[in-house]
Each structure stands twice: as C-alpha cells, then as structure tokens.
Amino acid sequence: MSETSSASSPFPPNDGKSEGIDAQDGNSIIPISLNEEISPNLLQKMVHNALVWCSLHGLVVGDKNNQRSGKVPGVGIVHAPIALLPMSFSQSHFRQACELAPIFNELVDRVSLDGNFLQDSLSRTKKVDAFTSRLLDIHSKMLETNKKEEIRLGLHRSDYMLDAQSQDILQIELNTISCSFPGLSCLVSELHRHLLSHYGGDLKLDSTRVPENMASTRYADALAKAWKEYNNARAVIMIVVQTEERNMYDQHWLCSILKEKYPFYLCAKTLAEIATEGKLQPDGTLLINDQLVAVIYFRAGYTPNDYPSELEWSARLLMEQSTAIKCPSISYHLAGTKKIQQELAKPNVLERFLDDNDDVMKIRKCFAGLWSLDDSNIMKDVMESPELFVLKPQREGGGNNIYGDDVKQTLLKLQKEGSEELAAYILMQRIFPTESPAFLVQGGILHEEHVIAELGIYGAYLRNKEKVIVNEQCGYLTRTKVSSSNEGGVVAGFAVLDSVYLT
C-alpha cells in the first residue's frame, strides 16, 4: 500500500493484498481508445446497467464505510470498483502473457526444490527484513528435517505491464501466495461481455473479443484435484483467512464453486484459530478440531500484519510441518519474493531451473531490468538518471515503491546507513506503460480518467511424486490505476477491476 495517497483522487486507497497495483507509471503514447465518442446518455445507461448487474450477480466487495463489512457476509455490500469497458490488449501480447503461465508455474516448482538457492539468495534480505527472516526460519527448519512436499499445488498470478516504448510485456511481479480476484475477475469479464452484447453496436465493439475467463473454476478444480491426490475422503480443504476481509466475496465465489462441484467439506480459519485448534498427529497429518486437513489454501499470511503475535507464526510452522498440501508451501512462498525475481534475472540463473531453451528465452524476454543495490555499475546509472528506475522494498504487497528523485535521495540515505539496509530493496527498470482514457465506476459514481493497466494472468500447477497433473493458464484480470495520481512520483495503490478486449 502507498503510504501517501492523492487526496484529490475519487478512489480510496487499496487496503488488501494484491488489490493495489504495484504500479510503474509514466506519460506516454495514447493508444487507440475504446472509449471515445460515447454519448452522455449512453454512458449513463451503461453505468446504471453495470451497477445493477454487479449487484444482482455478486460482483461486490465490503464497503469500507461499514465497520461490519469485513466481518459478516451480507452486510455493508457495495459493487466492486470497475472499469466500464475492457482494456484493449493486442492478441499477441495477451497470448504471450498466457503462454508464460505454465512456464512460470514450472519455474516456481523447480526453484522451490532448491532450498539452498532460496536461503542463499535471501541471506542478506534476512538480516534487514524481519518478515522474510521468519519465513526463512520456517524454511530452514524444513530443510533441517529434510521435509519433502511430494504433492505440490501452486495457484499463482503473474502481473505484467506493457512498456510503451519497447512494446514489450514486462513482468511486474509473480504472486505465489493468496492471489486475489480469481472469483471477481471472471465476473468482470462476464459484465463486460454483457455490456458489449447490449451496447456493443453503438460502441462498435464486439463482445466476443473479451476472452473467456475461467480463473475461479480452474482454481476450484485445481484445489479439488489436490484434495483427491491427498486421497482421504474424510479430509477437508482449509482456507486460511484474515480476521477481517472486505474482499470476502471474491473468496466466497471460489468456495461456492468448490462446494457446488465437489462433495468435500471446506472450512475457513484464521491463523490464530489454527494455532489453537490445530494439532499435528504423529504421522504428520494435521487435524483442525479433530478434522483431517488435506489442502491448505492461503488467503492470509502474506503480510507481517497477519502475524501480530507468536501464535500466528506457530500456526504457520504447524501447517508447514504437516503432510497437508499447502498452497503455497513455504518454498513456493519464498520463490515468489522480489529478491528471487531479481536473482532469476541474473545471467545463467534461469538455465539452472528450466531445461527448455525456448522457455528460458520467453521468460527472459518478459523480465524488466532487475538489480541488487550492491551492483556498483548500475548505482552510477541510477544516480545519473533516477527517473528510469524504481526502488522496491523486499516485502510483499506492493505500493511502497519509490520513484523519481526519491530514488536518489533514498539510496543516498541507505548508503549512509550501510550495506545491510541496501539489501532490503531491489532496483527495477522503470516501466513506462501505455496510458489510456477510461471510465471508472466506484461507489456508484462514474469518473473519466486516464489510467494505466496491469494485466494479471492466473496459473495453476499441481504435481505429485510421479507427474505433473495440472499446469495451465486459468484466467486473467486487468487492474487499472488513475495515472495522474502518480504525479510527483507517489503512486497510490488503487485497484479498479477490468477485463481484456483483444485487438
């Protein structure tokens, strides 16, 4: 989350994992707009239709103005913040991003198996980032006891931006824990197809150009297949949740699809509840209130805020020690950190994990420039042209990025504090994404804005000891952000949900 948000923006700051955009911003080419020449009358009708559709079809979130909206379902509901129309992407860029999903799935799996690589790469981060340090401690314990995860389930989302100058799709980050919006993203695609099927004629837009989005169904299928691999008919799928969650309906959609399609039982527990109700059996199985857990799906545990006391850490350790299939395991979680992203971008590192040269090339093509701060060559460049870089803290969540002249000032400050502090950050090439006009609807109000977009591609991966069972691209989500809020180099983590229009 951003620590500073633009007061003049009509959009409230984001307050949940991955809801914010880990934005890199700039002013650049204005592309062909979907949104030109729409009459105010048509616009008004479309907004009304969209608001009604959201309300009737569960494209909703908890209203931050209602205190109970994150605690109890059914109260304080408001439509999700949405773009009225899908964001245009070229077929080739969209296909490229989709094709990367199974390769990244494979890459995460391979990296997760190399415990020393994870420990070594994160050794300096460990000293300055308490959260990563705790995760690494759990990881170390697993290495010490030679704990193996034979069935491995990954539900990832890789986020990209289109660099306007190079016209390359560049990866912003790879989320390997608690990817948000698999449920709502499908609804946004459906909403846009609905709107275009009614108003597409007037807009000269074709509803079939909004790609099919199966994120929630495919995620549910992958969870169900993992449960089947665990092979115990009495075992349950446990969802690790936050004590308050305004994005609860996104999760409820996934659970609802699971419940309708599959007979097994689901339970939702907070880390604190798991600590008190969980019990590790001598055979390594995990019981929650005497119920055997087959699969643990994390929708919490990705931020230090989720671990207010040792109780929560003990729950995380307990789960990791168990034979339950963790989505993600501690290794998968660590494999998704920015520092690992940066390590993988170093020459000859991808080759250690991927056998196929084509795959290596495809992945490398989507990497933006990534450096650690002990790289003296790049530091010189940064001091000369800080506007071309982004300084990113290690920790997950996005939004704390540093831009513009602040990059230089921060680096000077960190250098004074010593090299340890530098290890808490990585440096990334600043992507200047294409900016486009958009109609955003939030709190029932329409805003015409210039936005930048981040394309997220959902991936699912499941394997057992013998073979890969699932390795696929599942769906997509575009999140847009008001680009003007980035003036002065401060990026506020706004999240407005959007889909894709293939051009």
Place this chain on the structure above:
Amino acid sequence: MSETSSASSPFPPNDGKSEGIDAQDGNSIIPISLNEEISPNLLQKMVHNALVWCSLHGLVVGDKNNQRSGKVPGVGIVHAPIALLPMSFSQSHFRQACELAPIFNELVDRVSLDGNFLQDSLSRTKKVDAFTSRLLDIHSKMLETNKKEEIRLGLHRSDYMLDAQSQDILQIELNTISCSFPGLSCLVSELHRHLLSHYGGDLKLDSTRVPENMASTRYADALAKAWKEYNNARAVIMIVVQTEERNMYDQHWLCSILKEKYPFYLCAKTLAEIATEGKLQPDGTLLINDQLVAVIYFRAGYTPNDYPSELEWSARLLMEQSTAIKCPSISYHLAGTKKIQQELAKPNVLERFLDDNDDVMKIRKCFAGLWSLDDSNIMKDVMESPELFVLKPQREGGGNNIYGDDVKQTLLKLQKEGSEELAAYILMQRIFPTESPAFLVQGGILHEEHVIAELGIYGAYLRNKEKVIVNEQCGYLTRTKVSSSNEGGVVAGFAVLDSVYLT
C-alpha cells in the same frame, strides 16, 4: 405501515408497499416445527452459508442506514431479511391457494368492466378518503369518455393466512397494483432449496419439497406478451418507479429477466418525469421523450405519498387516457381495494361476475367475514367481542389495522364523528393464524422468534378483445412476522421473506 412499532424488536419497520404484512395475529396451535433440534454449530454454518448465498446471488435490498441505497444501484446493499428455512404448508392448502389465482384473475377482470359497480361501491369511501377519491375521479373521466381497455394485463398477488381454528386458508387482501417481491421470492425459494440440499440430511428435510417458483419469469413473460399484443416493434415497456426505492433489486431482477429474454427496450420513470416528459398523441398513443409506450408497469402510484403534487396526478391521468396497456388500469387498481373485497363478500355479488358456480364456491370459501360499518347487526357483535375483529382503513399499504380493544374505542369515536367517517374503514373477521418458531436473519444477525406467516400467490392475466392469452398462477412468497410484536394489539409491518415447504 404501522404508525407504532415495537422498539424492542430487532427488525426495522417496513417502509414499502406490500413489504409489510397486513397481519392478523394471535396465539394458537404450535404446528410441527421445521426448526426443532438444530445444533448451534449447524445453525451458525447455515446462517453463514445463507448470507453468502444472498450476497452472491442478488437476494439483496437497499440498506436503510445508507442514504443513497434507494437512489443509486450498487451502493448500500444488504442481504434481504430472510427466514432461514421454508415455512411448512400442507400440500392441499398450498394447492388450494394456487388454484384460486386464475379465478381471482378472472374476477378482477370482470369487476373492472363494471364501472358503475366500482363507482357505487366506493361512493361512500370517496367522501372520506382523498386518495380513493382521486382514483375514482380518473375512473369517472374514463367512464364519461367511454374509454375502453381492450388489452388488459393484471399482475396480482393474493395474500392468505391459515386460520388455526378452522384450518381454512383465508384471504387477507388481493393486490392488483405494484405487487412486490416477484423477483426476490424466486431467489428465496432457490436459497432454501440450496440450504436443504446441503443441510437437509441433518434436518431431515427434503429440498424438493420447496415448490418451484417462477414468479419473476412468468411476470416477465406476461409483460412481454402484452408488449407483443400492442404490436408496435418500436414501442417500449415503461416502469413507473418511486423516486427512492430500497426494494429496487426486486424490480431489477424482473427487468433483467425481461432484457435478457426479449429484445425491446425498457425505461423507468417516476410519475413526475412522466408528467413532464409524457405526451399524448392525437391517436391516443403515449410518448415518453418521443418514445412510444406499449406497456406501463406500475411499481409506484399505489400510495398517496407517491402523489405529492398535482403533477403526479396529471401523469396518472395522462397514462390512463392513453392507449398504452396499463398494469394496472385504474379499474384494475380500484378492483383491488378493500372496500371492493368487502362488497364481493356480500351475498350474491360474486355470482354477478363469475359464471362458474364452482369458482364462486372456491372464492367464497377463502373469504373471511367482511362487513361495512353501517351493518348494525355486526356492530353489536363487535362491541361485545372486539377481539374477534380487525378494523381496516380503506387505503392500500397495510399495517394501519386496528386490533383488540382499540377496535371498540375507534368505533365509538367514529360513530360520534358520524357515518361518513365510518365509511373510511371496513371490518374484517380477525384471523388467528398458526404460530410457529422460526429462524430469521436480518442485518447479518440470527433471531429465533415465533412468527406468523402470510402466503402470497402471484397471478398473471392477459387478454385482448377476442380471448384470454394468459391466466395463471406464477409463483409464491411467504412473509413472516414476529408474532410477539403484536402484543398490545399494535401490529408493526415487518417483512421477512420466506418460501414454502410442502407437508
């Protein structure tokens, strides 16, 4: 609406047409309960599941705590107040109520054709009730100009209670304008089937015993068929709406089904908008903003509050004068008043309108005792046993009924004021419905209460000059009310939505 509500009740007073129960209450037999012996744990799971289901599937209303919730869709949404389980009715009672629907449809149509009967029956009411008087004025104008409604569309809901002592289904009232909940009632049935399919085993309840509910689809079909009868491809269906409507999602469901199934255009207008935007053409057709109107569906105009100025009355007259198909016409509207209900209950009146003797008998069987206050025989009985009667004001909306000793006091007061004032009321046999325990969920909170239930049966009727096109029962809705709130004879108009479980 009730003028006094029980402060201790957890349920907010109803504030919309037909949302309240026009309740007649009492303590009587406790029937076989659906709700006994449910463990707190199971109950908690069911409530959570129900709240999630409502949120994802649009079983929602505007939250009265949110000022914008009645004006803008998508904001200030809360789950509809619901009973957790369906209300049990015997198959024979349910079938009986359903079979009455086409007969009442026919009856309303026949009564509507007898302008003198309507005028004569309501002549005394006219003098004391300004609202009915205005409706009658419009009706008179139509009679004077010999205005005919050749295509007639009725979307009615007849409400019943089960009298515990006689075990008879008795009619409370027949709504011929703006029947609420055709949209949400279907969702409540679906919710209950969903809950019983998941938890029915534990509860020993069978989800297939919740009858199919097609109210919204059938209402949409009837509106579409009326549009077709009007026979102008460029004409629209206009919905007359209130300026604020917290029950908007019920209406949106109906409109949404119409839009998906049929190609024509819908518009929603307030009475004030119709007054300024509407124009009667020389050929009698109605234009709204130069758009021809085929069908007018009223979801407003049933209460004096909807006519704050002459503007709104001019809109009502304009519509009535037009060739557009009104649902309802002024005659249909008047045919649904309580005074007409009471007139129809008089000996040999039904026979004037219905040809089939069986139909007459079926209708008569569901009539409670109904009297006007100039009936001196019954007045004597009332003074002796006021607890056996309900005093009902003429005006639509329900909830202002007078019970218990207040009946006597009010009658004495009215008698002093003279016979004119007496004409503003009708007297009805007090029905003592069966009371049963129920789990009610409102504002995300579960309440265990003893409730009484009112069964509403939706009916649709459409005919043209030659023939009847639609005459059917469409669906149903049970509304429950906390019976304890009726202590002291004051009935608050609470509405909790429920479905039916056939026993």
